[in-house]
Amino acid sequence: MNKKVPSSSGFHSKSLSGVSSIQSETPSSESLVWVGVCWTEVLYLQDLLQRCARKRAAKEGKVCHGRTIQAGLQTDTLTSNILINMYSKCGLVDFARWVFDRMPERSLVSWNTMISSHTRHGEEEEALDLFMQMQREGITPPSEFALSSILCACAAKSAVFECQQLHAFALKNEMVSNVFVGTAVLDVYAKCYLIKDACRIFDRMPDRSAVTWSSMVAGYVQNDLYEEALMLFHRAQIIGLEQTQFTLSAALCACASLAALIEGNQVHAVSIKTGFGSNLFVAASLIDMYAKCGSIEEAYFVFSSVKEKNVVLLNAMISGFSKHARSLEAMILFEKMQQMGISPNEVTYVSVLSACSHMGLVRKGQRYFDLMIREHNVYPNILHYSCLVDILGRAGMTHEAHDLIERLPFDATASMWGSLLASCRIHGNLEVAEVAAKHLFEIEPDNAGNHILLSNIYAEKKRWVEVARARKLLKDNGVKKEMGMSWIEVKGKVHKFVVGEGNHPQIAEIFAKLEDLAAEMMKLGYKAEIEHDLHDVEEDRKEELLRHHSEKLALTFGLIESPPCAPIRIKKNLRICGDCHSFMKFASRITGRKIIVRDTNRFHHFSDGSCSCGDFW
């Protein structure tokens, strides 16, 4: 504070209760050289502003701002810095910038605070511009504060090149050992899928904070390294670090992706023990984890236990119901959320529309699609259109679905054409199928599934010449079908099975049990649906290939290894084929077990010979 301010004529000391007016006392700090202004009152105002920042009290903050002007403090750097911070914390970044732009003299803190304010509010470009301006004006070198803020902007923009430059700068200036800078660099690398670089930084950091640990756990999750994420989470537990809501939600996300229910249960226990069980982020992750691990009841239990619900929590629950073919519950919750005064957003509508698609509810789906724009001002994105294409196609309205794709306001995705092709397979529409396949072969030439689907449609129509052509095309292009894989968690360990698996230590036992099971099923009428196999081999071989689909191997392993009445939960990397679907139905009847299969699209709950999807999937 190096400017003399005018007299305190406009200063309403009376309004500041409990503060006596002490004129021009000797200041305790060099920065408080005041002429005619009570410095204790200045301190009081600054303290008030900081309290407003902590309480996110924008209205009171604005009143305080008015008082600082009345006190003639508009030229004071320290007060302005506090004002910028207050406005930033209250979410009024424009007001913060207004103060910043009018400062006659800015300190390093002014720049740092303003840059972080822009970053915090998702204005990465403004943050970067300001950072560059800072360099141009010779306010160098940037401090650790500016560096960590600007790295945060890089993370949001996936600006890996800028991050590398800043990292080099930090190394040169020995700033990388600063825990804020180190963590921010680590986070950007992880978000830019340079997980090895992120790991290297983590390993070399002299000090790690709770944020460093949670950034690394989340980094692994963002890079689909779920097992590594859980290992790091456990490492933190072992060395006695307190888990935070951040590590907990990231670890739960890993469990959800792995379909690791037992592991997820353990993380749930830690969440309760640490008092984060009702944190909205943790609770939403818990709901999602339970739903994705096949336990919709436990997901609902968590949902019910949270008193103050938000839109993400509701979306997680609605999405869970939708995936588990519980469309009625999804729709009831959709109505309830509005009664609670929470508006559905675009995520809600994706789940509600996909619930309609899973259940074949055409009219309901179309009604939701209209409602979305009309009532809630939510404009349909590519996922909403995808759902609608799926709803129409599955219901046999393949021409309507095709028309919709042709009228889209953007380019149709492979998933849309794929959905249409699959619908054509169900409803035998060869004409539209050929159009869909043509687009798919262009968009994703390496996807063998599309060739197989088209060939199946030809085979059904007994168009053998075209079947042969499709097979030749598949062979000539060297297109490989994505290897089918299934995972099952037994005794807390996730076991992976690949189609035709031969290396599992218990494979002989699994094959023997599988044969017994199939023999028993055949007595009840099961017949291998060999049309689901498109290998160019004899029928016997086809049957064997089908028999060794990964989900069948995982099921048999589960039957051998788990307690007699325990449900069997399987996760698969592709959509379940018709033969495996039928196999699971028979298996649930013979063994009396509940079998829950999560494929890339949804859940199938098999019980006593039938499936929750009602054979519509």
Add this chain to the structure above:
DNA sequence: GTAGGGTTAG
């Protein structure tokens, strides 16, 4: 007076 991390979507 200023800095870094987490949730829901066919």
